[in-house]
Amino acid sequence: MNNKKWLILAWATSFCLILPALFLLAQSFAPDTELFDHLWETVLPDYIVNTLQLVSLVLIFSALFAIPVAWLVAMCDFPGKRYFQWLLMLPLAMPAYVVAYVYTDLFDFAGPIQRVLRALFQWDVAIGQHWFFEIRNVPGAAVMLALVLYPYLYLIARTAFLEQGAHLLQVSRSLGQSPWQSFKRVAVPLCRPAIVVGLVFIGAEALGDFATVHYFAVNTLTTAVYDSWLGHGSLSAAAKISILMLIGVMAILAVERWQRGRQRYYHKYTGQTALFHLSGWQAKGASAYCALLVFAGFILPALILLSYTLKSMSFNTDSQLGVVLLQTAWLAILAAVITTALAIIFSFTNRISRHASAALPSKLSSMSYMMPSTVLAIAVLIPMTLFEITLNDLWVWLGFDAPGLFLSGTVFALVFAFVVRFQAVANGTIESSFLAVSPSLDMAAKSMGKSNQQLLFSIHIPLIRKSISTAVLLVFIECMKELPAALLLRPFNFDTLATYVYQYVSDEQLEQAAFAAILIVLAGLYPVIRLTQTGERTT
Amino acid sequence: MTTDSNIALQLDHISVSYQQKPVLDKLSLRIADNEIMCLLGQSGSGKTTALKAIAGLLPLLHGEIRLNGEVLSSAKHCVMPEQRGISIIFQDFALFPHMTVLENVCFGIKASAQVANEKAKALLALVKMSDYEPVYPSELSGGQQQRVAIARALATDPKVLLLDEPFSNVDHHLKEQLMLDIRKVLKQHHTPAIFVTHSKEEAFTFADKLAFMESGKVIQEGIAESLYFQPSSASLAESMGEGNWLKVEVTEDGLTKCPYLGTLPTSVPNDQQYSSTLRQFIRPNQLVLEANPTGNAEVIEQTFNGESRYYFVRLGKIELRVSTVSNNVSLPNGSLVDVTVLSHRAILFERT
Known part of the structure; x- marks a missing residue:
């Protein structure tokens, strides 16, 4: 050939x-819009609001989880860093719907945490003596999704911070900027394209998630797609809703690219060494934050899964x-x-x-x-x-x-x-x-x-x-x-x-x-x- | 000249380790006001580490760094890099790629936007980069990036400027003019500077004073001529340019003599004691060739580099490298010649 x-x-x-x-x-663009019009007049606005809330919260939580740990692992020395740099990726292996199930089981009214609290403080359930956060809602679903999706952003941001190199930050400090100012004015803006790519990816995953939101009874655009196709057999309505979702992803990418203009972010540097050697409470805080994420996103769900397996050996x-x-x-x-x-x-x-x-x-x-x-x-x-x-x-x-x-x-x-x-x-x-x-x-x-x-x-x-x-x-x-x-x-x-x-x-x-x-x-x-x-x- | 009263920066016996390995070993240096000091040495000699320690980017194990009398670093005390008033320029210039040239220069200026802009524009004019204010660093050549980096570093009115191999990414044909321009700017600003290089040409052109480093220590410090003509170590002598090593003995007249060449017209420094087993370093331009059909040396190879011609000459059992100005008539390979040594102060080292 x-x-x-x-x-x-x-x-x-x-x-x-x-x-x-x-x-x-x-x-x-197909003319069959009866179902779509019906959905638009009834549930779709609510679904769109839910979707926007869900995706925004997933992105915010993912950024809050991933960017600090990416920075810590790339730029700082603290106890356990060597292990955390890969441990932080483990939640990637955990399906979000499994995490959602495990945490619901843990934090629900009938779950062990509330049971222990009720027994400990003698709360009277009948008269509503206590408040406990509700997990089966949009913020709950967002946290579950962010717990397993943040490693995508962590991975991309960590690489971007590493490739940015120490020189730019060292120069920034020699020009009178504190570590925080250098992070804010140099490191984060430079990583913006990478962060946006990571967030778009996470956004797309959150947008496409059906299992977690369905389990939490949160209706999003994905629910509408499933209902349109599996419930009503309307491919046209499902396609129209799908396009709405796709436009959302494209819009974020386009805005970022337009805003970037002629700027070039690429500054590859490969002689990386840790820039900040943390000690005292800063070092402990860094290790604790990383450990918390690994524990919540992987270790705890994995342990609970293991205990389920051991308990129900006969089912297997x-x-x-x-x-x-x-x-x-x-x-x-x-x-x-x-x-x-x-x-x-x-x-x-x-x-x-x-x-x-x-x-x-x-x-x-x-x-x-x-x-x-x-x-x-x-x-x-x-x-x-x-x-x-x-x-x-x-x-x-x-x-x-x-x-x-x-x-x-x-x-x-x-x-x-x-x-x-x-x-x-x-x-x-x-x-x-x-x-x-x-x-x-x-x-x-x-x-x-x-x-x-x-x-x-x-x-x-x-x-x-x-x-x-x-x-x-x-x-x-x-x-x-x-x-x-x-x-x-x-x-x-x-x-x-x-x-x-x-x-x-x-x-x-x-x-x-x-x-x-x-x-x-x-x-x-x-x-x-x-x-x-x-x-x-x-x- | 560095005197106690005009010292800007002082390093007293500083030691620094990197990943548990000692890199600087009791390094001491003094830099005067308005002086440009060059740290010269091979890779791994600790030059860049010294700069980073001065900038506050690496902690000291021992010793002290003082700026205008104030202690910046010691084993127990460290002023943060952003509070030192010391700017640093790296080999890759480290211009912020997401900012324009003007924004880069304004970055460190702590003043209102208008004042910062005016100051940045004045500095860009000084480094001849006014036309590039709205341009991003990726759109500039190496030499232009270098000028912007200098303007940005000077924008904060640093008390000392540090430059880490600043000319290694600049085209060869632009380098000399750029060095002279930047030197002029630093002198106009009365900014003392330390720059690091492994190129003696850059060191000679740019610096007022040189310090040659080896294994984390300063081996010799002084003006270019003293390092070139009176190197204190064999490695320094070789770093300053190639040459011939001859086994010699000191004569009673205070000269040296060696086999094949006899007594050499090179005076032995009388401020030092020498044993009888010495080796002498003679540069190629301190030897002269003269065609002689009965001469005792033979031309075996030659190279031409434009400005000079290098001859490789066999004299008995030794081989010598001799340079002549290139417009001299070429001596063909195989021709016999006489080799004579020009009178100079001998560079002698004990034989090891």
């Missing part, structure tokens, strides 16, 4: 991957879990292999082709990662159902039996959604590994008369095989954890590990699926370990 054919292949596949987004956009012999595990595994493997193969095609094409557009397939196919997964699931359904309806009509017209929902009614929809959603993960891993292969190797192989395929299979793939397995593994784990898209797209009577656990959560019986939840957490730990190793190498 010559360079041109590789370019066509890359463009064709990336076009397939952006097709859902394009159809979503088109569908949102559930034979259904084995089936679920197996079908989740093959589904995730399939999606991971396809995603990684596509990433190789994109990166290889970009490498061999001199055409200006060669870099675009990879970039375009990565864009969906910023799309909330609920939105993505709806977007995937639109072209599929359209194709199925057209084909069914054609089949019937030709006198055959209609093939039915052979795409949207099967695991194909799920695999396709996973591929679209996680293409960016594979692209990132594969692209960076291709960059590490010297271009002179290509020239040497070509000078020896090797074709593009020979170059790819005999030089590149053996050299980047570790990254290939990493990409496969990362996508595999993401697929295993993915819930909102799986809930919307799974075929009838088909469960993934995440939907299996979620069902128990929504039935208030997580204890019975605690072992499955632990499996999800354990799987989620792998990317965290990878991130830690990469972070250590960079620093």
